[in-house]
Amino acid sequence: MTTGFFARESTVAPPGFNRFQVPPAALAVHLCIGQAYAFSTFNLPLTKLLGITQSAPGDWSLKDVGWIFSIAILFLGSSAALFGRWVERVGPRLSMFVSALCFGGGFLLAAAGIYLHQLWIVYLGYGVLGGCGLGIGYISPVSTLIKWFPDKPGMATGMAIMGFGGGALIGAPLSVLLMKHFATPTSSGVFETFVTMGVIYFVFMMIGVFSIRVPSADWKPAGWVPAAHAKPLVTTANVSVDVAWKTPQFWLLWGVLCMNVTAGIGVLGQASPMIQEMFSGKVTPVVAASFVGLLSLFNMGGRFIWASTSDYIGRRNTYMIFFLLGMALYASIPTLGHNQSLPLFVTAFCIILSMYGGGFATIPAYLRDVFGTYQVGAIHGRLLTAWSVAGVLGPVLVNYIRQAQIDSGVPKAQAYSITMYIMCGLLLIGFICNFAMRAVDPKYHYKGAIGASDGSAH
Amino acid sequence: MKGRIGIIWLLVAIPLLWGVFKTLQNALKLFQ
Numbered sequence: 383m384t385t386g387f388f389a390r391e392s393t394v395a396p397p398g399f400n401r402f403q404v405p406p407a408a409l410a411v412h413l414c415i416g417q418a419y420a421f422s423t424f425n426l427p428l429t430k431l432l433g434i435t436q437s438a439p440g441d442w443s444l445k446d447v448g449w450i451f452s453i454a455i456l457f458l459g460s461s462a463a464l465f466g467r468w469v470e471r472v473g474p475r476l477s478m479f480v481s482a483l484c485f486g487g488g489f490l491l492a493a494a495g496i497y498l499h500q501l502w503i504v505y506l507g508y509g510v511l512g513g514c515g516l517g518i519g520y521i522s523p524v525s526t527l528i529k530w531f532p533d534k535p536g537m538a539t540g541m542a543i544m545g546f547g548g549g550a551l552i553g554a555p556l557s558v559l560l561m562k563h564f565a566t567p568t569s570s571g572v573f574e575t576f577v578t579m580g581v582i583y584f585v586f587m588m589i590g591v592f593s594i595r596v597p598s599a600d601w602k603p604a605g606w607v608p609a610a611h612a613k614p615l616v617t618t619a620n621v622s623v624d625v626a627w628k629t630p631q632f633w634l635l636w637g638v639l640c641m642n643v644t645a646g647i648g649v650l651g652q653a654s655p656m657i658q659e660m661f662s663g664k665v666t667p668v669v670a671a672s673f674v675g676l677l678s679l680f681n682m683g684g685r686f687i688w689a690s691t692s693d694y695i696g697r698r699n700t701y702m703i704f705f706l707l708g709m710a711l712y713a714s715i716p717t718l719g720h721n722q723s724l725p726l727f728v729t730a731f732c733i734i735l736s737m738y739g740g741g742f743a744t745i746p747a748y749l750r751d752v753f754g755t756y757q758v759g760a761i762h763g764r765l766l767t768a769w770s771v772a773g774v775l776g777p778v779l780v781n782y783i784r785q786a787q788i789d790s791g792v793p794k795a796q797a798y799s800i801t802m803y804i805m806c807g808l809l810l811i812g813f814i815c816n817f818a819m820r821a822v823d824p825k826y827h828y829k830g831a832i833g834a835s836d837g838s839a840h
Numbered sequence: 841m842k843g844r845i846g847i848i849w850l851l852v853a854i855p856l857l858w859g860v861f862k863t864l865q866n867a868l869k870l871f872q
Contacts, residue, residue, distance in 0.1 A: 403845045409852040545852075551859030586855075593848050672870040675863040682860075728870065 390473030395595035401530045401603070403593055408523035408542035410590035411478050414583040415485055415519045416549015418458070419678070421451045421508075423557045427572045431499060434570055442501055450492075450509050452773070457513025459770030462521050466763025467623055469518060474526045474594045481519030482591060486584025488512025493576035519587070520546065520766070524746045525759035529597050532755075533606050536697070536747040540689025543743040547682030551675075556582075615698055615819060619827040620754030626761045631752050631822050634815045638701055639745050640768035640775075641812030645708060645805045646681075646738025648776030649731070652784070653677055659794040660719040660727070673728065680732040681739040688740025689747065697748035698819055704737040705813035709806045716799040742769075752821070756828060779804060 386392065395401075428447045432438045469477040488511035495503025523542050531538035560578055564571030608618070626632050649656070654670040665673070692700040711730045718727045745765065750758045780801050787797040 400842070400845055403848060406845075406848045406852045409856075410848075413852060413856060545856075548856050548859060551863045552855050553859075555859065555862040589848065589851055669870055672867045676867040676870060679860065679863050679867065 412545030417553030419550035420553035453509030461517030466760030482587035485515030489580030684736025
């Protein structure tokens with residue numbers, strides 16, 4: 383049982399508290415942990431720690447360095463699944479603090495690994511410890527936001543999860559700026575950058591720790607009356623986390639998230655070489671980097687826009703749009719590449735990436751609709767294992783098929799056509815999962831009493 | 841209370857807008 387400043391009871395909002403203080407508290411955490419998406423800015427510098435200007439004997443290889451991000455994403459999914467129930471029990475303040483300690487501490491431990499030139503310490507620091515910070519931080523404000531915004535759960539969680547997309551937009555230029563600042567003829571400045579970022583992120587996440595509040599048990603938005611007639615797929619009952627994952631609905635939503643993420647993440651990882659190869663001679667590496675930046679922007683914006691839209695058109699319909707429009711856009715890519723229509727090609731991928739982000743941001747509200755608010759954060763944590771699977775599946779599919787096409791003599795510009803059609807197939811599976819969604823059987827509903835503010839059973 | 845909320849929003853909005861600005865600055869190269 384936690385007491386004092388970190389206790390859940392200490393975070394219960396007083397009467398008259400403005401609920402719009404909660405989204406920036408959640409954003410403070412998500413904007414920091416979203417830095418993970420920008421980790422690739424460290425990849426090349428980490429391969430030149432000894433040689434400074436170029437890799438020297440004894441320097442780490444790009445392949446080995448690439449594992450840092452993969453370990454972090456693996457631990458993101460695992461820790462979100464493992465600690466979800468703990469996060470629900472202790473509340474958002476303590477879980478955000480632990481996330482800040484893990485994420486900031488992960489940077490510092492990784493910095494020690496860089497200083498000592500021991501890659502396993504970097505794996506342990508940024509990958510394992512930082513990855514746990516990512517997972518705990520990602521889910522910690524979700525159920526609190528849903529409870530504060532029962533009238534607009536999509537908008538509220540969309541705003542927070544938008545921060546995770548926005549974190550890359552801050553993390554990438556910040557790390558480049560710091561490495562440039564700390565670089566000397568004898569150092570690439572990576573060690574100093576990791577220490578500085580660890581401290582900055584820890585301090586920034588503390589803004590969230592200090593300002594987060596949970597609503598009292600009987601709190602409702604002023605003038606808000608729950609809908610008298612339940613909408614299809616929106617329950618007023620609750621399902622506990624241990625029961626939820628035994629329902630077909632959990633696995634259908636797992637499939638929905640996994641397929642949506644697999645289709646987007648594979649392309650996101652290959653966006654730069656893909657546009658250069660499909661528009662050979664037209665697109666330089668610098669322009670390709672701009673394309674990747676633009677995709678990140680749409681990935682972020684889509685999180686807020688699509689999740690907010692889902693409050694009006696429903697979660698199921700939102701995902702129907704993602705899958706149907708996604709299939710149409712992916713199917714059009716080979717033709718757009720063949721016709722060398724760069725503006726249409728860029729537009730299509732921007733919309734695809736907005737739906738990739740939208741898929742992440744809409745899922746917490748979908749879970750709330752299907753399983754109720756009780757332990758929705760923990761259920762969300764378990765569902766994020768779909769992200770870990772998609773994180774491996776997406777890039778492997780895109781890279782493997784592209785290589786197989788090139789090896790069989792297909793020109794590089796056309797090597798992505800089959801991949802795009804496979805992405806359509808994945809989206810079709812997601813569409814079927816979403817189409818099959820029905821309300822949870824009442825036999826799974828939680829029958830005990832629930833403390834509305836704390837999500838705990840009494 | 842309103843002042844406190846404003847400060848918290850500003851604290852998160854400033855770095856986010858800076859990141860968006862930097863990204864847009866780079867993205868313009870795509871259309872040049």
